[in-house]
Amino acid sequence: MVSALEIYQLLPTAACKECGYASCMALAVALLRREKKLDDCPPLFDPKYAEKLNKLKELLAPLEQASETGLIIHAEKCFGCGNCVVACPVNVANDPTGSAVGLGPKSDKVILIVENGIVMCPNPDECRRFGPNKILCNACTATCPSKAIEFV
Amino acid sequence: MLCEDIEVALKVGAIEKSKNLCRKGQGHFQALFTERTVPCIEGIETSEEKAIAKAAEILRDADSPLFYGWSNSSLEAQKTGIELAKKLESKIDDTSSFCQGILLERVLKGTLPSCALDDVRNFADVSVFWGSDPSNSHPRHLSRFSYYPRGSKRQKGYDQDRNCVVIDVRKSSTSKLCSNYLRIPPGSDAELIEALLAIQDGKMPRFGEKKRIIELATILKKAEFGVIFPGLGLIYSLTNKMEIFDGFLAKLNAISNYKVIPMGGHYNTRGFNELMLNETGYINQVSFKNGMHHGPENDVINAAKSCDVCVVVGSDPLSALPFETAHSLAKSKLIAIDPRKSLTTEAASVVIPSAMYGLEAGGTAIRMDGLKISFEPIIESDLLSDEELLRRIIEAV
Secondary structure: OOOHHHHHHHOOOOOOOOOOOOOHHHHHHHHHOOOOOHHHOHHHHOHHHHHHHHHHHHHHHHHHHOOOOOEEEOOOOOOOOOHHHHHOHHHHHHOOOOHHHOOOOOOOOOOOEEEOOEEEOOOHHHOOOOOOOOOOOOHHHHOOOOOOEEEO | OOOOOOEEEEEOOEEEEEEOOOHHHHHHHHHHHHOEOOOEEOOEEOOHHHHHHHHHHHHHHOOOEEEEEOOOOOHHHHHHHHHHHHHOOOEEEEHHHHOOHHHHHHHHOOOOOOOOHHHHHHHOOEEEEEOOOHHHHOOOHHHHHHOOOOOOOOOOOHHHHOEEEEEEOOOOOOOOOOOEEEEOOOOOHHHHHHHHHHHHOOOOOOOOOHHHHHHHHHHHHHOOOEEEEEOHHHHHHHHHHHHHHHHHHHHHHHHOOEEEOOOOOOOOHHHHHHHHHHHHOOOOOEEOOOOOEEOHHHOHHHHHHHOOEEEEEOOOHHHHOOHHHHHHHHHOEEEEEOOEOOHHHHHOOEEEOOOOEOOOEOEEEEOOOOOEEEEOOOOOOOOOOHHHHHHHHHHHO
């Protein structure tokens, strides 16, 4: 997954503060969190940075598929083992007789389910990473054997 | 795995939506719509009646037929198959003779202690995957039973309540999930067992990374309820030295509580082995010619060279077996009973399509831990099940 440092290296690093941040590194973090867009950095659209701009667009393209919590599912890598469904602490709390004991989810409030052999995220708003007071939980990504799910 | 919590919605010609099915299971059911067999005699499409009559005719004229497969079929079909093999005085073998048979025999005869997978979920604190990779072979194994779920005595989750150990020759998908991964050179499982036994006796191991092996021995020793899931890696490595594993289990059980559940690759391997054990006293490799004989001469590797007809039910030996055996089987007259196309059905003289268990036909199967699971048909089909087809052949021969 892309890191803030990779984004920073492609920014103009002019510290113009036109984006509203004190440094380009802060903008890089904001771009990674999808709080800002490339349009918020006017110097980047100078023709001399055209190559960097294209690379940045390429680098940030996968982030557009991410859910509100930053979860990206690579469907082609997932084989539907359900480890993430069972290990997710919110799934366990919301569905004590289903996913908590290894069975298929029985509640509508679970964050992750396996559908058509691939993991899906029907309720991202239940995730600990949702909203401003998020907790950086990684129970689902840590249990994925094929790295089919990851957070930005 | 015989998962009993799956939900499938069907539409005409495809699966509309499935829930809780892993990708393997999805493929299994999807094949119902894309990879179906049609009745064939020598590659020419025919009617089911004619295919059954031709199969019966070939079997009537056969000198030494072999019945092989059975792992992907129901208990009822397996029972009928054994009956047919007895009637024709032929050899019968299943995929376990080349696979988990050596361990399953020990489990079924009580030499090795075993338990149910639900006991693993409820009580086990140490799961050892030895030469097995459930993430690829049984995708839902870890999430349903052996590592991630909460159980009655394991309420705190996998990171606090359970230990997962992987012993393998390569960094498998499962080993990436477990904190205790021990990589060993191919074929050195017996040496590892000896090293672990030496540590239990208070001696230093003379094998591999001593520190890691001592750590592993400590985890095994401290377990309250440990379960070993041996895969083909361990079985092929030990083959003729399986008594070492028996001794290891006895030693572990003297200091703790350990069980063994062989990682059967097909959904009803254990069913056939249990049936054969009840009927003949052996789990596989049986010949009914002039009474009943058991021995390696009746296993598929040797029988493939001497048989003139091979009936394959619920298996694809031409894809799965070594080239030499597959070549021998392909040279004999093959009768394949299978709902799906495979290399075996492509090479078979007679192909008889059957109803797919779990979707078009009901039946019973025995899971890897010995639990009997019944399933009902969920869609109507004109096709006969393996059991009904074999019954028709019995009547015709």
